[in-house]
Amino acid sequence: MSKIHVTTTVNGDEREFLCTPGQTLLDVLRGELGMTGSKEGCGSGDCGACTVVLDGEMVCSCLVLAGEAQGRSVSTIEGVAEGSQLHPIQQKFLEHAALQCGFCTPGFIVAAKSLLDRNPDPTETEVRYWLAGNLCRCTGYDKIIKAVMDAAAELRQERTAA
């Protein structure tokens, strides 16, 4: 089978890879590109552990074919922190103990960031609906919601201070 040559931008850097027609973006991120932050929980769009941002919109990378990434821009969990400086959402997940096994965490953080990037002041209900496509088997969700609400408040403060 002939492989497809894809050039795409991942977290701001141009990346190239070869993939098969049936391979998913998640397969390539974790395999060819060695970026194992995005997780495969279900492979069927149900759990959100593989959430990435594709051209500004969050999607399940397990349901995107790798070939579709040609010329697009992909943001993953690996691009959320700045070097060793955690993003406020990541910091708040730690402070609120919003993770136990951590498998769902990359997906929650990418999805929460996608919400706060467009809506800095969401209600708790908005946060819960926005994150309905992310499953967590450990925490019971409450700590995750609190961490996101708290991160939103901190980001608003940073903005007014700046």
Next chain:
Amino acid sequence: MPPTAYHAPETIEQAVNLLSGDASARPLAGGTDLVVQIRSGRAAPGAIVDLKRIAKLREIRREGEGFAIGAAVPCTALKDNAALAAAWPGVVEAANLIGSVQVRNRATMAGNLCNASPAADSVPALVAAGATCIVVGPSGEREVSVEQIPAGPGATSLKSGEFVAEIRLPGPAKGGSDAYLRSIPRTEMDIAVVGAGASIALDGNGTCTAARISIGAAAPTVLLVEDAGKALVGTKLDDAAIDKMMEAVRAACNPIDDKRGTAEYRTAMAGILAKRVVQIACERAGGNS
């Protein structure tokens, strides 16, 4: 067998040629059904023809009083079009009940329709709205009503090499509006046990001048229940007319028994949801008259 080719044509003509030249080729829109089916082995297309690079299929256009929605427009983009959301709130809400935000950023109404699940959420709303499809293929272009596309669970009436290029919605009738509701055990991320759509128009005296009622997950395909609409036209939507409409809906049901609900439950709920969507559509229509 995994697919052996991935194509991303940039024109409708190229897509028609790719699909008609290879019987094993399948169109790909958002992939939220197709990629899942390929991975589980339920679908095994030889080639994948991605429709998302065709610029014309990514736009929402005004078409006269109505709208033309390209087959590659994701559900979340429907909400961002204020004119569309005001004209057909039921259609836009139905499409935005599908899955999660991640799923709706990819899923299309054309994919929802062509996947041909009897429980597809946007389809009853489109049928009630009187939507049509522009189907393109090797022998040219044709316009068919949305309810003619599904032929049974997972099967469509599309011929080899054909695909849906756009979905067209008419301008809403004067004094008209629409609504869609589904019954699910939770509020998000579930498949409709049963669903109902309605599009209603009222004159200045509150007499119903037009009504289309449709039901989902209540038969092998989404159904337009013509008798239910007829029961309402010419009435002031009094209790007797509503009862007759509900009776017509129940009579049209031919559902399955499964883990989501029994046939009896689905039939009873179809009538109740139909009543509720008629009420919501009327409230909305009142504001439009």
